Amino acid sequence: MESTMEKYAEKIERNEVDPIFRYNSWTSGLILNPLLKETPLEILGFGILKLTSEFIFKETGEREMVLVPQEGVFDAEVNGQDFSGERRGGPFALGPGKSNASALYVPSKSRLYIRGEGEVAFFEAPALSRKTPFYRSSAEISVVSRGDWIWRRDVVSLISPADGSSNLIVGETYSPPGFWSGTPLHKHDRDAFPSGESDHEEIYYHRFSWKKKEQDEFGPYGVQILMDGERLRKAYLINDKSLVAIPGGCHPVVASPVSELIYLWGLGGRKSEMAMKDVPEFVHLKHFEEIFRVLEGSRGKKKMSQEKLKDLSGPYGLSEEEFTLLKATLVEKGYEIS
Numbered sequence: 525m526e527s528t529m530e531k532y533a534e535k536i537e538r539n540e541v542d543p544i545f546r547y548n549s550w551t552s553g554l555i556l557n558p559l560l561k562e563t564p565l566e567i568l569g570f571g572i573l574k575l576t577s578e579f580i581f582k583e584t585g586e587r588e589m590v591l592v593p594q595e596g597v598f599d600a601e602v603n604g605q606d607f608s609g610e611r612r613g614g615p616f617a618l619g620p621g622k623s624n625a626s627a628l629y630v631p632s633k634s635r636l637y638i639r640g641e642g643e644v645a646f647f648e649a650p651a652l653s654r655k656t657p658f659y660r661s662s663a664e665i666s667v668v669s670r671g672d673w674i675w676r677r678d679v680v681s682l683i684s685p686a687d688g689s690s691n692l693i694v695g696e697t698y699s700p701p702g703f704w705s706g707t708p709l710h711k712h713d714r715d716a717f718p719s720g721e722s723d724h725e726e727i728y729y730h731r732f733s734w735k736k737k738e739q740d741e742f743g744p745y746g747v748q749i750l751m752d753g754e755r756l757r758k759a760y761l762i763n764d765k766s767l768v769a770i771p772g773g774c775h776p777v778v779a780s781p782v783s784e785l786i787y788l789w790g791l792g793g794r795k796s797e798m799a800m801k802d803v804p805e806f807v808h809l810k811h812f813e814e815i816f817r818v819l820e821g822s823r824g825k826k827k828m829s830q831e832k833l834k835d836l837s838g839p840y841g842l843s844e845e846e847f848t849l850l851k852a853t854l855v856e857k858g859y860e861i862s
Contacts, residue, residue, distance in 0.1 A: 528771035532564035596642015602657040627682040649792030675707040685796040706776035713772030721801035734783035744783035811840040
């Protein structure tokens, strides 16, 4: 959000505040608390509930919650209404292109009781209005492929104001090994909805499919970037169960080639409308995606002249540098350009 960036961007740049938190796998409860000065957020919170056979009780007050099972099974009661769900085998159990994610929405002024086995992650933020609790099962969600080439990823939208929350927007993104996400760069830290941008904070919870073994020196890893082109330009090493508090700016992430990556994401703001604004200088990557689709529809022909490629890319007004990048990308994709 704009106010959060004003408060924290320079502090993060000067290493006075660390936006990276590493979940220790045994804490149960709120982990990222926006009321604490060491958390570079103002409204959005995140936590993990370690479930047992005994009920955990929470009152939401003026905040709403979205709970996302990470592994195991749960039974919950919200204001006298019963819900149950599961996520057996963890987030990577079904493999690429599929998802076993689900989510439980708990509105403000509610009483939640939950028990079971495993872990449940949750986001919380101030409710903008009182809603009704509901559970969205994995059978009700769909996996959408976004991007192309090495910035292709699978996205699952779980809960948003369009589905029944008042503020929180929650989902998951799957990145294949070595691929980028959050690309082309976008941001959502200005209250300018008519021009295509909203004012939201965000949190990422990173999970890697490869688990570090006792004898491993490094384990799985990726890189999380936070930048706004002015005050903030930082890159961070992320591991399994790394949390990233994103006050604003652009926030691309890349999985190293050693592991698949899934990150759970949640957004919250002071208004329910959500809009992500693309950074204009990288919009040519979306033009590349359209060109790739045209070429893939040409029955597998992998040879073309540079003149033909110029004709194909002409409608997109690519600069000389962008055209050179397009050629390099196509060569890497197996095309022969003479």
